Structure formats: C-alpha cells, structure tokens
Amino acid sequence: MIVAQRKGIEEVKKMVEGKSRILIAGCGTCVAVCMAGGEREVSILASMLRMAVKLDSGRDIEVAEITMERQCDREFIEPFDKQMREYDAVISTACGIGVQFLADFLGDIPVVPGVNTKFLGSNEGGGTWFERCRACGECVLGETGGICPITICAKNLLNGPCGGTNKGKCEVDKDKDCAWTLIYQRLEKLGALDNIRKIFPPKNYHAQTHPSRMIHEAYKKD
C-alpha cells in the first residue's frame, strides 16, 4: 500500500488561509489503512482545522467532510463533483496521486495535500509500516528470495553484500538489517543459494522516464 503521514495543522492551515468554506476529502484505500487519510482522520483534521482557525483569529469557518472509496479513479470522484465545487478549497488526505488526480479533475478549485506521502510499504503489525518497494520497474525479487535489494539495501546494491555488512547489520545504520545478509539467509532456506553467485548487470535507470505511463492493451479504450 501507499503509506502516508498526516501533516501538521499549522502547515494545513497556512495552505487554506483566507478560505471560509473548505472541504476535506478523504480516501478509503491505502491512506485509510495506514490511519493517515481515511474517514476517521478526515474527521480529526476537520475538528483540528476549525479549532486552529478559531484559536488563531476567532473566526468560524465551514469545514465539511467526505471520504471516497478511491481518489485515483475517476469513477469514484465523479459522484462528488457537484458537492466539491461548492467549496473554496479542497484538502485531500489521499496520497500524492489522489491529490494530483483530484486537482486535475476539479481544475479551477485549489486542491491541497493534508498528508505527506512516504513510501510503498506493508503493515508490520499495529501502527508500524515498513517500506518494501521502490517501484523501480524491473523486479528482481524472483532471484533474491523475495527480498528487495533496491529498497532494503541502503546503497541499492544489486550485487551484494558490500564490505560494510557487519554481523547482519548495515554500516550506514547499525539498527538496519543488511539486505544481502537477509537475502543469503532466505536463499539458503529456499535451497537456492546458487542465486547469490549470479551477477546482475547495472540497472538501466536511463530507460526509466518520468512521468511513466503504462498501457494495458486488453483494457485500453480508444
């Protein structure tokens, strides 16, 4: 999932300064699961914003709340079109993708982010998320026992470990595991230690253009 973290109220307040009618639009997918931008967090942000503005200037502002299933799909945004256009500004608590998509959709209404998008990660148990994927576009997990060296290794090494590995920890940060030690141990368990001898050619980062676009020919509409 895409992991995000709430922004401080001062920053949010500044972004909507001078606006009297504000809508906070939550997203019910990734950011709801990581407790940053779902229905509950929208309610918290709305309360905080109303209180912050009142404490600051004594002014009452209107802050409405909605949460849509997904903010990165037009079909989920469209039903809220009319409602969203009634406001001076929209604070989106979706990831950066949702914010941009909503801003494109609304066009002449300012859409600002209510969260900071952090990374693509997994839930490590209550309240903890861990980065798992850098979306590099050329997945090598099949060769590395399902552990991503691009993400977990501090140096993003495709051929490791480097000389900085020390008792399973990384020289960059002693609290972090060495990705290549983890890969070695996993390959050993899988009986695929031979994989460690494979030499990966350097990644062709030049081939990655941004912004990327992907087309699925089976579903593409003309």
Next chain:
Amino acid sequence: MKKFEPTVIAFSCMFCAGCEPVAAKPEKSMKAAQLKVIRLHCLGKINSMHVLKAFENGADAVLVAGGACRFMEGLAVAQKQIEYTRKLLEELGIEPQRLELVPVNQAEGKTFNEAVEGIIKRVRALGPNPLMKAKKAA
C-alpha cells in the same frame, strides 16, 4: 462576573460500574460543574476524533475512565489514543492537562468521583476552554 464552572465530558466504560457519579455521593463542586457521562461499550472504542469533538463543542475538560477490561485490551488501547490526542491538543495550543485517563474498576465510584474532582480543580485553575475565550474575543 459569573463564576467559571467547568463542563466536563467523561467517556466511561459501561461495564465498569464505578464510572458513574451516582455510584458514590457526588461532591459539592461536582454538582456545580457540569458533568456529562458518555458510556462506551469498550474503552478501546475511544478515538482522538471523539475527544477533539468534545473540546470543539465547548468541553473544558475530558475524562476517560475505565478499568480491568473484559475485552482484554481496552484500557491499553485507550491509553495510546489519549497520549496521541494530548499531542494533538498541544499542537493546537490547548492545554493537554485538560484531558485525563483514569483507571477505574467496578464498584470504584469513589475513585471516579475523585478523578472528576481533580480535573475540575485543575481546569478551574486553567480557566475556560481556550476556544470559548477566542470566540468571545472575536
């Protein structure tokens, strides 16, 4: 000038019978202050959202009360939520001392009353909810 009498919202566990002012004789100051008890099926249901709404609607203090949890983790879950909510209040400039979690078990009405007494005393010293002051100033 009218004497300030705080409004206290108490979120209490409905299974901890102690979390009711009727369980023990209410003190004088408790009668003067407004105490509203909102009963929860489990203290673990409490969320920052509820506490912030209480302050937004004019509460001068919020008390969260519950004890040995029949669902095992209610109190522990509530403790984390309250700690987090205190940080949110601090960020807003509202004194976090206005929010308190008090462990109260069944048949401990006296403990509950003492906690209400304590928070009323503290809030009397702090004054009304800063939001209400901001409203008057505007």
